Amino acid sequence: WETDGTVIKVNKTALDFAGCTEAEVLEKPAWEGPWWLHSDEIQKKIRHALHKAKKGDLVQFETTLHSKDGQSHYIDFSLNPVKDDQEKVILLIFEGRIITALKQVEQELREARDSAEAANKAKSQFLANMSHEIRTPMNAIIGMTYLAMQVQEEEKRQRFLQTVRHSAESLLGLLNDILDFSKMEAEQLQLNNLPFNLRQVLDGVKSTMSVPITEKGLNLQVTIDERLPTSMIGDDLRIRQILLNLVGNAVKFTHSGAITISAYLENEQPASGATAVHFTVSDSGIGIPPDKVQTIFNSFEQVDNSYARQFGGTGLGLSICRQLVALMEGRIWVESQADIGSSFHFVIPLRPCLPEAIVIDAPNHHASQSTIKGLRILVVDDNEVNRDVASMTLEHDHAVTTASNGLEALVALTSRQFDVVLMDVQMPVMDGLQATTLIRAAENGHPLSLDLPSDTFRSLVSQLSGKHLLIVAMTAHAMGGDREKCLAAGMDAYITKPFQPDQLNETLCSLVAAQSSKDVPSANTTTANPSPTPAVTQKPRPIIQAIAEHLQATTRMSSAQVETILFKAQTSITDTLEQAKQALEKEDYSRLGRAAHTLKGTLLQCGLEDWAVKAQEVNDGVRNCQELPYAALLNSIDQGLRDLLTHQNTPGAGVH
Ligand code: ADP
Numbered sequence: 330w331e332t333d334g335t336v337i338k339v340n341k342t343a344l345d346f347a348g349c350t351e352a353e354v355l356e357k358p359a360w361e362g363p364w365w366l367h368s369d370e371i372q373k374k375i376r377h378a379l380h381k382a383k384k385g386d387l388v389q390f391e392t393t394l395h396s397k398d399g400q401s402h403y404i405d406f407s408l409n410p411v412k413d414d415q416e417k418v419i420l421l422i423f424e425g426r427i428i429t430a431l432k433q434v435e436q437e438l439r440e441a442r443d444s445a446e447a448a449n450k451a452k453s454q455f456l457a458n459m460s461h462e463i464r465t466p467m468n469a470i471i472g473m474t475y476l477a478m479q480v481q482e483e484e485k486r487q488r489f490l491q492t493v494r495h496s497a498e499s500l501l502g503l504l505n506d507i508l509d510f511s512k513m514e515a516e517q518l519q520l521n522n523l524p525f526n527l528r529q530v531l532d533g534v535k536s537t538m539s540v541p542i543t544e545k546g547l548n549l550q551v552t553i554d555e556r557l558p559t560s561m562i563g564d565d566l567r568i569r570q571i572l573l574n575l576v577g578n579a580v581k582f583t584h585s586g587a588i589t590i591s592a593y594l595e596n597e598q599p600a601s602g603a604t605a606v607h608f609t610v611s612d613s614g615i616g617i618p619p620d621k622v623q624t625i626f627n628s629f630e631q632v633d634n635s636y637a638r639q640f641g642g643t644g645l646g647l648s649i650c651r652q653l654v655a656l657m658e659g660r661i662w663v664e665s666q667a668d669i670g671s672s673f674h675f676v677i678p679l680r681p682c683l684p685e686a687i688v689i690d691a692p693n694h695h696a697s698q699s700t701i702k703g704l705r706i707l708v709v710d711d712n713e714v715n716r717d718v719a720s721m722t723l724e725h726d727h728a729v730t731t732a733s734n735g736l737e738a739l740v741a742l743t744s745r746q747f748d749v750v751l752m753d754v755q756m757p758v759m760d761g762l763q764a765t766t767l768i769r770a771a772e773n774g775h776p777l778s779l780d781l782p783s784d785t786f787r788s789l790v791s792q793l794s795g796k797h798l799l800i801v802a803m804t805a806h807a808m809g810g811d812r813e814k815c816l817a818a819g820m821d822a823y824i825t826k827p828f829q830p831d832q833l834n835e836t837l838c839s840l841v842a843a844q845s846s847k848d849v850p851s852a853n854t855t856t857a858n859p860s861p862t863p864a865v866t867q868k869p870r871p872i873i874q875a876i877a878e879h880l881q882a883t884t885r886m887s888s889a890q891v892e893t894i895l896f897k898a899q900t901s902i903t904d905t906l907e908q909a910k911q912a913l914e915k916e917d918y919s920r921l922g923r924a925a926h927t928l929k930g931t932l933l934q935c936g937l938e939d940w941a942v943k944a945q946e947v948n949d950g951v952r953n954c955q956e957l958p959y960a961a962l963l964n965s966i967d968q969g970l971r972d973l974l975t976h977q978n979t980p981g982a983g984v985h
Contacts, residue, residue, distance in 0.1 A: 348397025466496035525565035552591040558681035579612035586613030603678035616667040710753040735764030743788035754804040769819035922951035
């Protein structure tokens with residue numbers, strides 16, 4: 330430009346951008362050029378820039394402009410004075426750089442920072458809440474234990490201990506929530522698909538919540554649509570968990586009136602043949618403001634985040650519900666009006682089944698009623714309190730010995746006979762997995778690769794050789810994969826700490842029963858029939874039959890149950906293999922990992938360990954980002970299983 334702003338030269342890029350010719354621009358004041366005309370603001374900026382640049386200053390400003398094609402652009406303008414020898418401004422160079430992409434990146438970065446800051450704030454809030462939620466029952470436990478130790482009257486002591494127990498249970502509920510939450514974040518949570526009775530689930534929720542509901546003077550009603558099938562296939566425990574969470578919230582946020590739980594046949598039914606069931610939990614409570622009805626389903630979000638809030642909680646419950654419903658391929662939402670009440674809805678597809686299929690619970694009830702007594706139990710745990718709790722729980726009915734790590738356990742096993750070992754997993758000196766591997770090696774007379782005094786191992790072999798000692802993992806490691814690790818090390822069962830006495834009793838009952846049912850034929854073989862029929866003359870055991878026997882022995886299910894499970898296992902194996910192949914084709918490795926994980930679980934459950942190991946290899950490979958021949962591995966599992974089913978008795982791939 331001349332110093333008065335008359336344009337004397339213009340480049341092609343500027344003309345192209347503005348969509349005009351040189352003639353329209355040259356010899357005119359810059360602010361009259363056609364591309365500025367649209368905006369007073371830009372004209373003002375240019376005049377202002379000219380005013381300053383004439384005095385010798387470099388002027389810069391950013392603005393948005395529309396190009397010829399109507400697109401909006403961010404432009405960084407500069408007006409640069411050119412001076413002669415006497416420092417007099419003789420010309421001005423006006424330059425514009427398009428910085429739209431840069432601005433977009435800046436904007437994205439700003440948004441990312443804002444959302445990270447918001448997440449960070451929510452997590453800090455969560456930690457503060459969590460600390461409060463943990464401390465409240467902890468205070469009660471510490472205070473009440475102290476009082477129970479002081480007090481003389483038995484009746485009062487019982488009351489204090491009741492409070493201790495309730496507080497400990499609520500603490501455990503909180504820990505379970507955290508565990509579920511982290512499992513879901515790590516995509517490790519898997520659903521069970523088993524037949525269940527819908528009414529039983531709803532009645533169970535009602536009876537669990539009856540105490541707090543009565544205490545608050547509320548009323549709870551349960552309604553079930555008669556058109557719904559009574560028996561369905563799905564994860565009843567998780568459905569119960571969602572309902573308990575919603576009803577728990579309803580009780581917490583309702584001061585008076587009624588709460589209803591209902592299950593209806595959804596109007597629109599899925600094409601898949603499943604039945605869409607619409608669950609609703611309604612209350613007459615404080616309601617939720619409209620701007621919060623979406624956010625409360627996010628992790629750590631609560632309507633009232635202030636320190637002065639009236640209601641306890643961590644903000645995890647609804648996030649867990651949302652994720653569980655999503656895993657079940659359903660949807661969840663809330664309708665609410667402040668001061669009138671809230672209705673939480675979720676719709677999930679469930680497959681109807683015949684009522685006969687629901688026999689899964691029966692052995693549990695049966696087992697919990699029958700108690701087993703007189704076992705010689707070795708409790709191995711490095712934590713003294715855990716050891717004490719386990720042995721005190723057990724010593725009423727059994728003979729209990731304790732050891733504080735794997736090595737001590739092995740030493741104990743060299744000198745005494747035991748029926749069952751309750752083995753913690755994580756321990757110093759020697760962990761539970763290692764100890765189990767050594768025990769199994771001694772039973773099978775395998776040489777050991779670990780440093781163990783040779784006389785200890787010799788005594789161990791002489792005590793255990795040819796036997797099968799029952800080992801139950803007893804661990805606080807409740808993440809996915811731990812169970813498999815314990816079973817792969819040779820443990821027979823797995824319970825999570827803190828164990829419930831009933832759960833332990835059930836596990837012991839079913840293990841001992843399964844073992845004695847295995848022992849009977851072998852005892853017969855050695856006494857009544859000392860020379861068993863040579864293997865070659867035996868009729869080959871069909872693989873399906875073998876899996877069925879394995880399932881029956883390891884789970885104590887009835888033959889009808891085993892049949893249902895077999896059918897499901899077969900469908901699940903075929904489906905997950907297909908999913909894994911598809912995921913591999915689409916290079917979706919996280920899906921491949923998940924499918925391999927599920928596949929491994931099902932194969933293990935069926936006792937098909939050799940193939941489970943291959944599925945685990947795929948899973949581990951994906952997790953460690955290794956380049957493995959995944960397609961070949963999947964094909965070998967596929968082909969191997971086909972061979973098993975057609976040839977019935979492939980050597981080396983049998984049921985373990
Ligand atoms: P928590 O109850 O532990 O805070 P949730 O995720 O279960 O966590 O619930 C998140 C928030 O949603 C609650 O803090 C509360 O503000 C709101 N909310 C949930 N259920 C109800 C309800 N029935 N009535 C009113 N508000 C509710």
